[in-house]
Amino acid sequence: MKKTAIIILNLFFGIAAFAQQDKSKLQNERDAIRKELSDIQTIYNQVKGQRKESIGQLNLIQKKVNLQNQYVNNINQEIHLINDDIYLSAKEIIRLQVELDTLKSQYAKSVIYAYKNRSTYDYLNFIFSASTFNDALKRVSYLRSYRAYRQKQVENIKEMQALITDRKQQLLGKKTQKNAALQNQTKQLAELETQKKEKDAVVAKLKSKESELSKEIAAKKKRDQQLRNQIAAVIKRELEAARKKAAEEAVARRKREEEDRRKAKEAEAAIAKANAAKNNAPASNNNVTTGSASKGAETVTAPATTTTAKASEPKENREYRDLTAVDAKLSSSFAGNKGSLPWPVKGFISIPFGTSKVEGTSLTQDNPGITISTESAGATVSAVFDGEVSAVSNLGDGMAVFIRHGKYFTIYSNLSSVSVSKGAVVKTGQAIGRTAAADDGTGGQLDFMLMIENSNVNPASWLRR
Numbered sequence: 001m002k003k004t005a006i007i008i009l010n011l012f013f014g015i016a017a018f019a020q021q022d023k024s025k026l027q028n029e030r031d032a033i034r035k036e037l038s039d040i041q042t043i044y045n046q047v048k049g050q051r052k053e054s055i056g057q058l059n060l061i062q063k064k065v066n067l068q069n070q071y072v073n074n075i076n077q078e079i080h081l082i083n084d085d086i087y088l089s090a091k092e093i094i095r096l097q098v099e100l101d102t103l104k105s106q107y108a109k110s111v112i113y114a115y116k117n118r119s120t121y122d123y124l125n126f127i128f129s130a131s132t133f134n135d136a137l138k139r140v141s142y143l144r145s146y147r148a149y150r151q152k153q154v155e156n157i158k159e160m161q162a163l164i165t166d167r168k169q170q171l172l173g174k175k176t177q178k179n180a181a182l183q184n185q186t187k188q189l190a191e192l193e194t195q196k197k198e199k200d201a202v203v204a205k206l207k208s209k210e211s212e213l214s215k216e217i218a219a220k221k222k223r224d225q226q227l228r229n230q231i232a233a234v235i236k237r238e239l240e241a242a243r244k245k246a247a248e249e250a251v252a253r254r255k256r257e258e259e260d261r262r263k264a265k266e267a268e269a270a271i272a273k274a275n276a277a278k279n280n281a282p283a284s285n286n287n288v289t290t291g292s293a294s295k296g297a298e299t300v301t302a303p304a305t306t307t308t309a310k311a312s313e314p315k316e317n318r319e320y321r322d323l324t325a326v327d328a329k330l331s332s333s334f335a336g337n338k339g340s341l342p343w344p345v346k347g348f349i350s351i352p353f354g355t356s357k358v359e360g361t362s363l364t365q366d367n368p369g370i371t372i373s374t375e376s377a378g379a380t381v382s383a384v385f386d387g388e389v390s391a392v393s394n395l396g397d398g399m400a401v402f403i404r405h406g407k408y409f410t411i412y413s414n415l416s417s418v419s420v421s422k423g424a425v426v427k428t429g430q431a432i433g434r435t436a437a438a439d440d441g442t443g444g445q446l447d448f449m450l451m452i453e454n455s456n457v458n459p460a461s462w463l464r465r
Helices: 002-050 055-116 120-128 133-208 210-280 325-336
Strands: 348-351 354-357 364-367 370-374 380-382 387-394 399-405 408-418 431-437 444-452 455-457
Touching: 002 055, 055 133, 055 348, 133 210, 210 364, 210 387, 210 399, 210 408, 210 444, 325 399, 325 408, 387 408, 399 431, 431 444
Parallel strands: none
Antiparallel strands: 348 370, 354 364, 370 444, 380 431, 387 399, 399 408, 408 431, 408 444, 444 455
């Protein structure tokens, strides 16, 4: 019975330990969500107070609603874990109570037996009725063990009572935790409802000015297309320049190899001529031999050439990343910083990457990068990584900076001013320009793109959270 109780107790503590780990994980997640909600609320308060209703405001409040849903789900999981703890604790208390009752019953029986045989005469008679002296000693030892057993029973009962009291206190604490979690759940659900109503109000206002939004989206599409054309031209120019450089290096290498071969042939011819002249000269000991087999004659041999042709010439379709070790190293370093690149400007993502629908309207957007809105125009824009400025373009209603990081390109457009020029080497965090006004006329805006050669990727997953 004791062994079974120990196994059950160990199992309980094991389950409790796993539950504690889950609760710690949930707490960490909840802290992260709470911090992100706080940051977004700070930005949203600025947006709400200084901006008219916009797609960016709608996207921001939608993110708030999503985070709030995650927060509520996190609390629900915590309540579920607490309920499991309460159930297991109550079950353990019942088991401990049964064990306590058993101990009390066994002790009562031993007390009754001792009472019935309490006479000193009976104890002495039990000892002296032994047939041998050794048997008498064993009986004395037995009586002492029995007395110790009864004392141990009392100690076990006290320990069990203390354990049950401790478990009841823990159970009370878990119920208090559950009540606090339920109150927090009610509070967060109310906050979620408020946010949903606020979102519905923004959606209704945006729907009422759908034609105005359509013009804004069309203007951005036009600028995006101009930017795509510029990007294609820049990348094509980079590839052509790299191929031209590779071709020039190949020609120079061939010339060096041909010159090495010419010099080697001239050296061989000179050595052969010297050997022939030496072999034709009269020998002092009248023992004339010819060729390399002549005894005593020295034969000069040409040194082996160390020039070897390289494996293969670069193919026309090889890309620049395969041609320079510097670019390969920079590309690897850029890729290794995925998820930890600094933001190019302080703000929030108002239009996400890819195709998205404007809720409440029939409008859709196709963003080749992410649009980051700032509190005001003129915010400082910085390079997200070391690289070289490939181009600086003027798109008419804003400027754009192209920075190459090996095979990666980052593009910063909708800039009101630029502080770098083509060919400049920039460092992470270096200022490269300032944001122009947003499409809706409120605040500032940066259109940020990330490309791997000719392919667009979502920059949001590369930036630090």
